[in-house]
Amino acid sequence: MPKPPRQMRLTERHVGYVQPEAPSEDMPPPPPGMRAAMPDDHQRTITDLLGPDRGDEVWIFAYGSLIWKPACDFVEMRTGLVRGWHRAFCLGWNNRFRGSDANPGLMLALDRGGACKGVLYRLPPGQIEQSMTSLLEREMGWLPSPFPPRWVNVNSGERTIRAITFCIDRNSGRYVSGLPIEAIADVLATAVGTRGSMAEYLFATVRHLEDIGIHDPHLWQLQALVADRIETAYEPDR
Template sequence: MPKNTRQMRLTERHVGYLQPHNPTEEMPPPPAGMRAATPDDHIRTTTELLGPTRDHDEVWIFAYGSLIWKPACDFVEMRTGLVRGWHRAFCLGWNNRFRGSDANPGLMLALDRGGACNGVLYRLPPGQIDECMTKLLEREMGWLPSPFPPRWVNARSGDRTIRALTFCMDRNSGRYVSGLSVEAIADVLATAVGSRGSMAEYLHATVQHLEDIGIHDPHLWQLQSLVADRIEAAYEADR
C-alpha cells in the first residue's frame, strides 16, 4: 500500500506548545453518575459479546481513533477495512480529565450513526482472547455506564466481510455532542489539555497514522489545518 505524500499543517511543533497538566496514566475518579468498572464487569461484557463458550474462530477489533496508534492489546493480524452505517466524529464529550480540563474540556472521537468509516482491523491472538478483551475494556470502558458501548459491525476488507467489535456512540448518553461547526470543534481541539496530553496531540497522531496506512479522512484533514492555524495564532503571533 503506497504511503500518502500529503504534508500535514499540524506538526509536532504545534503539539509541543500544549503540555499535559500533572501528567499521569492513572485512572481518576469517575464523574458524577458513573462508577468505576470492575473485573467482573469486564468478564460479563466479554461473555455477552463472545458467548460463554468463546467459540469464535476469529475475534477482530475495528479501530477508528486512538486504538489505531495505541492498540490496547496484542494482535496477530492487521488490515484496513470499511464500516458502513457509522462515521468517525468528535462527538464524545466532555473530557475534563485525560485530554481536557474544566476550563477547556476535550472532545473525543467515537463512531456516530450514518455515513461510512475507514479504519484498522486487528485480529486478536486465538489463545489470548479473554486477556486481550479485558485490556481493551479496561482501556475503553473504565467507567460505567459507557457512553460508547461495544457492538458488532461488518467491515469490508478486500474481498472479505469481517465481523468486528468496535465502540459506537450512544446518542441517548448525556455525553453525546452534536451540531458543532467544524470551526467550533477546531477551537476545542486547539486548546484542550489534560493529564494524558492535548487534543491537538490526539488529532495529530490519528491523522498521521491514518495517512501512513493510506486512509485519507477529509474531515480530520480539514480539522488538523484549522487547529494548526489556531495554535500558531495563540503561540507564534508575536514572533
Template structure:
C-alpha cells in the same frame, strides 16, 4: 509514478505548545454519576458479546481513533477495513480529565451513525482472547456506565467481510455531542489538555497514522488545518 505525501499543517511543533509537563496514564476518579469499572463488569461484557451460536474462532477489533496508534492489547494480524453505516466523529463529550479540563473540556472520537469509516482491523491472539479484551475494555470503558459500548459490526477487508468489535456512541448516554461546526470543534481541539495530553496531540496522531495507512479522512484533514491555525494565532502571533 510516486506521489508526494500530503504534508499536514498540524505538526509536532504545534502539539508541543499544549503538552503538559508530564502525563499520567492512571485512571482518574470518575465523574459524578459514574463509577470505576471492575473485572466483573468486563467479564460480564465478554460473556454477553460471545453468548450465541457463533463461536468466534477469530476475534477482530475495528479501530478508528487512538486504538490505531496506541493499541490497547496484543494482536496477531492487522488489516485496513471499511465499515458502512458508521462514521468517525468528535461526538463524545465532554472530557474533563484525560485530554481536557473543567476550563477547556475535550471532545473524543467515537463512531456515530451514518456514512462510512475506514480504519484498522486487529485480530486478537485466539489463546488470549479474554485477557486482551479485558485490557481493551479497561482502556476504553474505565468508567461505567459507558457512553460508547462495544458492539459487533461487519467490516470489509479486501475480499472478506470480517465481524469485528468496535465502540459506537450511545446517543442517549448524555455524553453525545452533535451539531457543532468544524470551526467550533477546532476551537475545542486547539485548547483542551488533560492528564494524558492534549486534543491537538490526539488529532495529530490519528491523522498522521491514517495517512501512513493510506487512509485520507477529509473531515479530520480539515480539522488538523484549522487547529494548527488556531495554535499559531495563540502562540506564534508575536514572532
C-alpha cells in the same frame, strides 16, 4: 510514480505548545453519575459479546487512538470499511484525560450514518479473553459507557469481517452533536489533560491514518484549522 505524502499543517511543533503541566497515567475518579468498572463488569461484557461459541477468530475495528496505541496484542492487521457509521468528535465532555474543567475535550467515537475507513486487528487465538479484558479496561474504565462495544460488518478486500468496535450511545449525556467544524477546532486546539492534549490526539490519528493510506477529509480539514489556532495563540509574530 507514487504520489508524495500529504504535508500536514499540524506538526509536532504545534503539539509541543499544548502540554499537560503534570502528565499522569493514573486513572482519575469517575465523573458524577458514573462508577469505576470492575473485573466482573468486563467479564459480563466479554460473555455477552462473544457468547458460548466464541471460536478463535475475534477482530477489533479501530477508528481513533486504537490505531496508533492498540490496547492489546494482535496477530494480524488490515484496513477495512464500515458502512452506516462515521468517525466523529462526538464524545464529550472530557475534563480529565485530554481536557480540563476550563477547556474540556472532545473524543472520537463512531456515530450513525456515512462510512468509516479504519484498521482491523485480529486478536491472538490463545489470548482472546485476556486481550478483550485489556481492551475493555482501556475503553470502558467507567460505567455506564457512553460508547459501548458492539459488532459491525467491516469490508476488507474480498472479505466481510465481523468485528467489535465502540459506537456512541446517542441517549448518553455525553453525546455531543451539531457543532460546526470551527467550534470543534477551537476545542481541539485548547483542551489538555493529564494524558496529553487534544491537538496531540488529532495529530497522531491523522498522521497514522495517512501512513496506512487512509485519508479522512474531515480530520484533514480539522488538523489545518487547529494548526492555525495554535499558531495564532503561541506564534502571533510568526
